[in-house]
Amino acid sequence: DAQHDSREVRIGDLYCAVEGQRFNGHDFIGEALERGAVAICAHHEEAVPEDVPRILVPDVRAALGPLSAKVHGHPSLRLRVYGVTGTNGKTTTTYLLRHVLQAVDRRVDLIGTVERTVGGEAYKSKRTTPEATDLQRWFAQMLEQGTEDVVIEVSSH
Structure with a gap:
């Protein structure tokens, strides 16, 4: 599954680190990995540990739709x-x-x-x-x- 909320991540999920008005999802990458995320979609490469698969995009929120659709087979x-x-x-x-x-x-x-x-x-x-x-x-x-x-x-x- 794809998740935008680190608290909802389950084993095997893709975590999308969305930068919001109140919170920056990049700050919760560690939590998402602890909860079982297997890959991270992020804007800031340095926020993702080197050994973690990543999808780097200019705008994570804009990528949510296409990534989520792909994960679920459109x-x-x-x-x-x-x-x-x-x-x-x-x-x-x-x-x-x-x-x-x-x-x-x-x-x-x-x-x-x-x-x-x-x-x-x-x-x-x-x-x-x-x-x-x-x-x-x-x-x-x-x-x-x-x-x-x-x-x-x-x-x-």
Whole structure:
């Protein structure tokens, strides 16, 4: 799996050291390695121990999507993904679209402000638009559950 949060790293994962507003993921490379990361995606080469496989990129956040998709076998290519954006009405629109698709016997999951579903099972959402690492993992899980379509509420910022 690919992780952007060192606390979520499990044995065999790729850890992506994202530089955020409050924290710099490069500061947590040691923790990620202790938790079992087998490779690091980073911007600063000197932050990665010499014996650790690395992917060096100019912008780790920009690399999250492509790397996560690759790790999971590009799951969105096998799903119909509907993104809903705008100032008002995103949640209502995503629920309406999900119901329309279900009415024509499509297997549909949802990712939004209130909840996300995987194989029809609901989970409380933490944020409107998830990080790419989470999104690609969920897409892969949805495919495993037989999902055909995904309706996503997308933040425009």
